[in-house]
Amino acid sequence: MPAEHEILEPVLTTGPSFRRWALGLAAVVAWAAIAWSWQLIHGLGATGLGRPVYWGLYITNFVFFIGVSHAGTLISAILRIVQAEWRRPITRMAEVITVLVLFFGVGNVLLDLGRPDRALNVILHPHLRSPLLWDVTSISVYLTASSVYLFLPLIPDIALLRDRTGGWRHRLYARLSLGWTGTPQQWHRLERTIGVMAILVIPIAISVHTVVSWVFAMTIQPMWHSTIFGPYFVVGAIFSGIAAIITAMAIVRKVYRLEAHLKPIHFNNLGLLLLVMACLWLYFTFAEYLTTWYAHDPTEIAVFDAKFSGRFAPYFWAMFAFCFVIPFVILANNRTRTVSGTVVASISVNIGMWLERLTIVVPSLSNPRAPIHGFRYAPSWVEWSLMAGCFAAFTLLYMGFTKLFPIVSIWELEEAAPKTPTDHLGQGMVEVGG
Amino acid sequence: MSDQPLSRRDFLLFGGATLAGITLGELGRRQLARADERAAGGRGRGLESWATSVCRECPAACGIRARLMDGVPVKLEGNPLCPISRGRLCAKGQASLESYFDPDRLRGPARCVGKRGEGKWEPITWDAAVALLASRLRDAGGGRQPVLAVAAEEEGPLAEAWARFWTAAGARVVWTRAATAARLGPSFQALTGVSADPLFDLERASYVLSFGAPVVEDWLSGVWTQRSYGRFRRGSGARGRLVQIEPRRSMTARKADEWLAVHSDRQAVLAYGIAYVLLRENRVNRAFLDELGGDLAAFEREVAANYTPDDVASATGVPVVTVLRLARELAGAARPLAVVAADADRPLLDAVFALNALVGAFDRAGGVACAPRGPAADVEDATAALRDVAAGRTHPSILALRDASALRALASPRNLEGALRPTDLVVSFSPFLDEAAAIADLLMPTHTALESWHATLPAQAVALEAVAIAKPAVEPLLSTKDAAALLKEVAVSAGEPLARACGWKASDDVVHGELERLWALRRGAPYADLYETEWVRQLEKGGWWVAPATSSEAFAAAVVEAGGWADSYFAPGRVREALGARPGLRFASPGVALAKAAAVHPSARVGAAEYPLLLAAFTPALLNDRGSPNQPALFELLGQPDGAAWTAWAELSPETARAVSVEAGARIRIVSPRGTVEAVAVLVEKMPADTVALALVPAVPGGGRWARRIAPDVRRLAGEGVLGRDLMVRVTRA
Amino acid sequence: MARWGLIVDLDRCTGCQACVVACKHENNVPFSTPETAAEGRLMTWLQLVPAEVPGRAGAAVLPLMCQHCDRPPCVDVCPTSATYLNPEGIVAQVYPRCIGCRYCTNACPYAVKVFTWTKPEWPPAMASMMNPDVSVRPKGVVEKCTFCHHRLMLARERARSAGRDLAPGDYVPACVQTCPAEALLFGDLEDPHDPVAPLAGSARAFRFMEELGTRPKVVYLREGE
Numbered sequence A: 001m002p003a004e005h006e007i008l009e010p011v012l013t014t015g016p017s018f019r020r021w022a023l024g025l026a027a028v029v030a031w032a033a034i035a036w037s038w039q040l041i042h043g044l045g046a047t048g049l050g051r052p053v054y055w056g057l058y059i060t061n062f063v064f065f066i067g068v069s070h071a072g073t074l075i076s077a078i079l080r081i082v083q084a085e086w087r088r089p090i091t092r093m094a095e096v097i098t099v100l101v102l103f104f105g106v107g108n109v110l111l112d113l114g115r116p117d118r119a120l121n122v123i124l125h126p127h128l129r130s131p132l133l134w135d136v137t138s139i140s141v142y143l144t145a146s147s148v149y150l151f152l153p154l155i156p157d158i159a160l161l162r163d164r165t166g167g168w169r170h171r172l173y174a175r176l177s178l179g180w181t182g183t184p185q186q187w188h189r190l191e192r193t194i195g196v197m198a199i200l201v202i203p204i205a206i207s208v209h210t211v212v213s214w215v216f217a218m219t220i221q222p223m224w225h226s227t228i229f230g231p232y233f234v235v236g237a238i239f240s241g242i243a244a245i246i247t248a249m250a251i252v253r254k255v256y257r258l259e260a261h262l263k264p265i266h267f268n269n270l271g272l273l274l275l276v277m278a279c280l281w282l283y284f285t286f287a288e289y290l291t292t293w294y295a296h297d298p299t300e301i302a303v304f305d306a307k308f309s310g311r312f313a314p315y316f317w318a319m320f321a322f323c324f325v326i327p328f329v330i331l332a333n334n335r336t337r338t339v340s341g342t343v344v345a346s347i348s349v350n351i352g353m354w355l356e357r358l359t360i361v362v363p364s365l366s367n368p369r370a371p372i373h374g375f376r377y378a379p380s381w382v383e384w385s386l387m388a389g390c391f392a393a394f395t396l397l398y399m400g401f402t403k404l405f406p407i408v409s410i411w412e413l414e415e416a417a418p419k420t421p422t423d424h425l426g427q428g429m430v431e432v433g434g
Numbered sequence B: 001m002s003d004q005p006l007s008r009r010d011f012l013l014f015g016g017a018t019l020a021g022i023t024l025g026e027l028g029r030r031q032l033a034r035a036d037e038r039a040a041g042g043r044g045r046g047l048e049s050w051a052t053s054v055c056r057e058c059p060a061a062c063g064i065r066a067r068l069m070d071g072v073p074v075k076l077e078g079n080p081l082c083p084i085s086r087g088r089l090c091a092k093g094q095a096s097l098e099s100y101f102d103p104d105r106l107r108g109p110a111r112c113v114g115k116r117g118e119g120k121w122e123p124i125t126w127d128a129a130v131a132l133l134a135s136r137l138r139d140a141g142g143g144r145q146p147v148l149a150v151a152a153e154e155e156g157p158l159a160e161a162w163a164r165f166w167t168a169a170g171a172r173v174v175w176t177r178a179a180t181a182a183r184l185g186p187s188f189q190a191l192t193g194v195s196a197d198p199l200f201d202l203e204r205a206s207y208v209l210s211f212g213a214p215v216v217e218d219w220l221s222g223v224w225t226q227r228s229y230g231r232f233r234r235g236s237g238a239r240g241r242l243v244q245i246e247p248r249r250s251m252t253a254r255k256a257d258e259w260l261a262v263h264s265d266r267q268a269v270l271a272y273g274i275a276y277v278l279l280r281e282n283r284v285n286r287a288f289l290d291e292l293g294g295d296l297a298a299f300e301r302e303v304a305a306n307y308t309p310d311d312v313a314s315a316t317g318v319p320v321v322t323v324l325r326l327a328r329e330l331a332g333a334a335r336p337l338a339v340v341a342a343d344a345d346r347p348l349l350d351a352v353f354a355l356n357a358l359v360g361a362f363d364r365a366g367g368v369a370c371a372p373r374g375p376a377a378d379v380e381d382a383t384a385a386l387r388d389v390a391a392g393r394t395h396p397s398i399l400a401l402r403d404a405s406a407l408r409a410l411a412s413p414r415n416l417e418g419a420l421r422p423t424d425l426v427v428s429f430s431p432f433l434d435e436a437a438a439i440a441d442l443l444m445p446t447h448t449a450l451e452s453w454h455a456t457l458p459a460q461a462v463a464l465e466a467v468a469i470a471k472p473a474v475e476p477l478l479s480t481k482d483a484a485a486l487l488k489e490v491a492v493s494a495g496e497p498l499a500r501a502c503g504w505k506a507s508d509d510v511v512h513g514e515l516e517r518l519w520a521l522r523r524g525a526p527y528a529d530l531y532e533t534e535w536v537r538q539l540e541k542g543g544w545w546v547a548p549a550t551s552s553e554a555f556a557a558a559v560v561e562a563g564g565w566a567d568s569y570f571a572p573g574r575v576r577e578a579l580g581a582r583p584g585l586r587f588a589s590p591g592v593a594l595a596k597a598a599a600v601h602p603s604a605r606v607g608a609a610e611y612p613l614l615l616a617a618f619t620p621a622l623l624n625d626r627g628s629p630n631q632p633a634l635f636e637l638l639g640q641p642d643g644a645a646w647t648a649w650a651e652l653s654p655e656t657a658r659a660v661s662v663e664a665g666a667r668i669r670i671v672s673p674r675g676t677v678e679a680v681a682v683l684v685e686k687m688p689a690d691t692v693a694l695a696l697v698p699a700v701p702g703g704g705r706w707a708r709r710i711a712p713d714v715r716r717l718a719g720e721g722v723l724g725r726d727l728m729v730r731v732t733r734a
Numbered sequence C: 001m002a003r004w005g006l007i008v009d010l011d012r013c014t015g016c017q018a019c020v021v022a023c024k025h026e027n028n029v030p031f032s033t034p035e036t037a038a039e040g041r042l043m044t045w046l047q048l049v050p051a052e053v054p055g056r057a058g059a060a061v062l063p064l065m066c067q068h069c070d071r072p073p074c075v076d077v078c079p080t081s082a083t084y085l086n087p088e089g090i091v092a093q094v095y096p097r098c099i100g101c102r103y104c105t106n107a108c109p110y111a112v113k114v115f116t117w118t119k120p121e122w123p124p125a126m127a128s129m130m131n132p133d134v135s136v137r138p139k140g141v142v143e144k145c146t147f148c149h150h151r152l153m154l155a156r157e158r159a160r161s162a163g164r165d166l167a168p169g170d171y172v173p174a175c176v177q178t179c180p181a182e183a184l185l186f187g188d189l190e191d192p193h194d195p196v197a198p199l200a201g202s203a204r205a206f207r208f209m210e211e212l213g214t215r216p217k218v219v220y221l222r223e224g225e
Ligand SMILES: Nc1nc2c(c(=O)[nH]1)N[C@H]1C(S)=C(S)[C@@H](COP(=O)(O)OP(=O)(O)OC[C@H]3O[C@@H](n4cnc5c(=O)[nH]c(N)nc54)[C@H](O)[C@@H]3O)O[C@H]1N2
Pocket: B541, B542, B543
């Protein structure tokens, strides 16, 4: 099988540039580990945080990573359910993003704790009325569900690897393949479970980002206490998720030379989806800010002004440019909605969505309702280092994944090919779709 | 490091120099370790006790009850028996616990080696220190060479002991004048003829016109005045009304019902303008003036000639209608009272007492009475004496500093350093690493307040006579000495006539002498709770003195236990008596005030174009003038509620700020012809656009770990001169 | 069951900050430095703030501490119940349980909670200045005004050993005890004989930001007639 070979080849071989990258990223992660130790020793005094800006980069990253997690599971689930054929090469890489990035979302909350040693108190002494507890619950469920959802479609590919490898790899794959032999019954069960998971995972994913938004919206702080925060965050999450997929897809395509499988049509389709999300994002942003401005509540307007024309205006307007202007201009035009155009747009969206998270977290805290004196929050080297470490570690793990498992689902790709001999596949799809 | 003398900074950092092999720091650390052992070691924590003491951060001398755990003080409260504090303490009093625990306190006697002010020190024994001072005193030869002894102004047997020692040593004894009623005395006495300082019954006044008096801050007697203010606002009667006249928006101005921003030098004009209206509209207290008016007619003529509302309005910027309204409000109030800042100049004091006379405020509830105790005998002002030294007009051979108060009041202690070059010895008795230690040759640290005996006459503010008396509340933490005992040792070492002059062994002798004197008075009683005090007052009103104890020893013990002695019997009416004994009031001529005010106009100044703003320099109430300059809890409170902790701040009007593009909270630079400082800008609505107010937050660059963090040294603004009210400045962005 | 409350008479208050220092010493709250203050890390359980309040033109000077809300937003959000409303109405902190997430600090509309960014430190010479009744908080937890809860425990103990019930005036927080202007008054809002009860219901009474529905038990009395 040509597809099979092309996809398996990068799993089983490692080139020098991979090693260089891995080494470089590992160095960044090591540096972050030093920064983290520093923070553990000196406490959160090592950050640039203070009263009343109690949350900063870590919580921004938390919300951002949780948002990006919508890349995979949710999008691939939707695409699976609507039987979008072009989804086949991209579901796996999207689902991996989800699972990995969730760890970093949770990890950033741990980085942000004054007493990480007591993190288990959340479980030992849970307080059910705390949105943070809801977060813990929904993210745990999401992590479990999306791991299962990543793993299930991996089984046939793992079995394939098992049959092609020897040594430790063979032993690993043998264990992970759970005795998959590809009997029609197994196929039937797999398809069914994937179908059920695809449906299950959607409300879970939506709940996750809704609850993340409620961490803010359940307080009565200016410009946090908003009824549309739930859907606004979900839209933002899908938006940044798609952007993340496109970015990952472009990198994987280039690095593993998968041009044959990741075609311009994929970029075009995802680009169109991104365009729709950009418009939705604009709609929510407009609704959010217009109502704030029109009502002109003094405490809210202080935050609004800080974003629109005050201290945070550069971040706010940069967010607007990155989230809407740049992607819209590129994606609304057939001529610029090329592979590279789409990639530029999605990188822009990723930056923009990170800025959006930042301009949600910091300006509200910097302009509290209470008349206390603030200060200018600037993240410390520790925070920047840990942020870099998170991105590096994520990339490293992602790269590691591609060395263990095929980043493109081989069997799903084969299944799409007209000459596929396995007739049971069609059955499965019908069931899922029907 | 060991062969090279440490810099002053090193000394401060490590608390010692290494010249003599042992460092002062090491010595201190050992002592501190011992103190900590005493505090925490062995016995476990938990035995609670309370000890009586006296707050010495200001002249109010509020009673303290210190909470001790196993003998170590952990918290200070007001002494509920103290008739002045009644169980309360102000922020300074609360923070004074940090004086005792100040980690940068001087740990024992030391001698400056190398150049003065360089901060190279050699720890010496107490015997050596005493011998050194004694030999210098012998050299000075009983007054043949001038000696200058400086201390913060206070009254009482311990202060007298200090004065007696130095007088016997032939010294000129001067005092850092405190902003107490004693400063108001001369003007009050001139008008009325009484021989006592004035008391203001703020509590029962119904309308108070305040000419720059920091009523809610630290006026005359901090805690007492604050309680009076609370009751003035929300006592049993109707709510009192307060109008504050002051160039800056002080805390009093914020709390006032009305704030009129008038420069200090123009306030007398406003007072006379109000007097004009009172006289013209015949709103004065006729019954009082007809009986005791004295030379009112001449005064009236002069006021009528010079202080028409139009003149006053143009000189002060206060509209005519406001002048009229203030006069009518004052006259219409049930119990009007005019009050004034204790450091105001004489013309303003005269004007304010004249106003009180016009409304008949003397000897009535909510008015002005005279204090039970007579004024202190001629107190010579230290600032003037030290300025003489700084200007090279006198060269004392010995300068003795009881504390750093005088240097703090001086524009720049650094100027003094040069002038002191011919001086043989500068000796500091302050226990702290302060401005005095910075210029001293010999450090003879005495005990801090909690470690000391006390017998002090509190600043007069209350209608009673009191002596704050207490024994040490705690053991000395370090190798410091009792001040009186130290002087005695020096006297003995120096020989006659000094030795004869010191008829005491230590402070407790002096205090016990005072207790015997009080017993012999056969009046008053130990500090007691309100109920008992009232009972004693009623008895004494009836001519009774009920001996509070059966013997003088028991009496002494009771007084020391209670924290002081007070004779609360108070007979009002002495002002009228004094007035009756002579031909009534003797008004000061109001003539010069207007001319002075005119001179304050920026346009009238030289260089007005370059330096267009009037500087209103003020000392934040939180900064103490005699205790440790190293109290972090107080530095945090600076500039609140405007958020300028730990730094100097400047207040200016939004227009002034806009003109130089300065935002609230930004750093600005204030430039005078003589110097420059930086400060944090605080924008104040209704602040006069021609004025910038600057908090005098003195830096002690050679001070303790906290004091030296205060930046900048605002005194630099005055250059070599004095930070007076006449300084003109400009403001730019830093 | 008592419902403890604090009255702050703004007409009496002189803004002297004696209460602020008293609170700091009583509760072992660490000192700042110029740097930590500039970084928003000045530790204080009580501070003066300029605030718009009813019945006054221009900002008033408000001593602001935890308002001990009867509906405390900070308590709702705490994931570990490390901050909770005790039966006597005091909003308490359980330092050993707090994970330092600072959700409560962000949810408190009064911004009165502070976080121990670093290990609190005093010079060794000051070690024995600590109040033994109040624990020194470790780094990484949230702290705030406790209504000097330890003083309630002590007062109870003393009353019990004297064989009587807690009487009004037995339990006085440090800030109330020192306030020179007698602007602070503390007591049981539920006890009709306690002087705070009528004051809390007086015409001058208001609660800071009461429109948020937090139902504070710190009651301010406004200035003016
Ligand atoms: N319930 C009860 N009643 C008692 C007693 C008791 O133990 N219990 N004790 C009784 C006895 S023993 C006595 S002595 C009486 C005391 O009873 P009173 O003689 O009424 O004595 P005081 O109550 O002290 O009031 C004395 C009044 O004289 C005024 N006064 C003070 N000095 C002078 C002065 O120089 N000239 C003038 N003109 N007036 C002055 C005071 O201001 C005060 O108003 O009370 C008797 N009544």
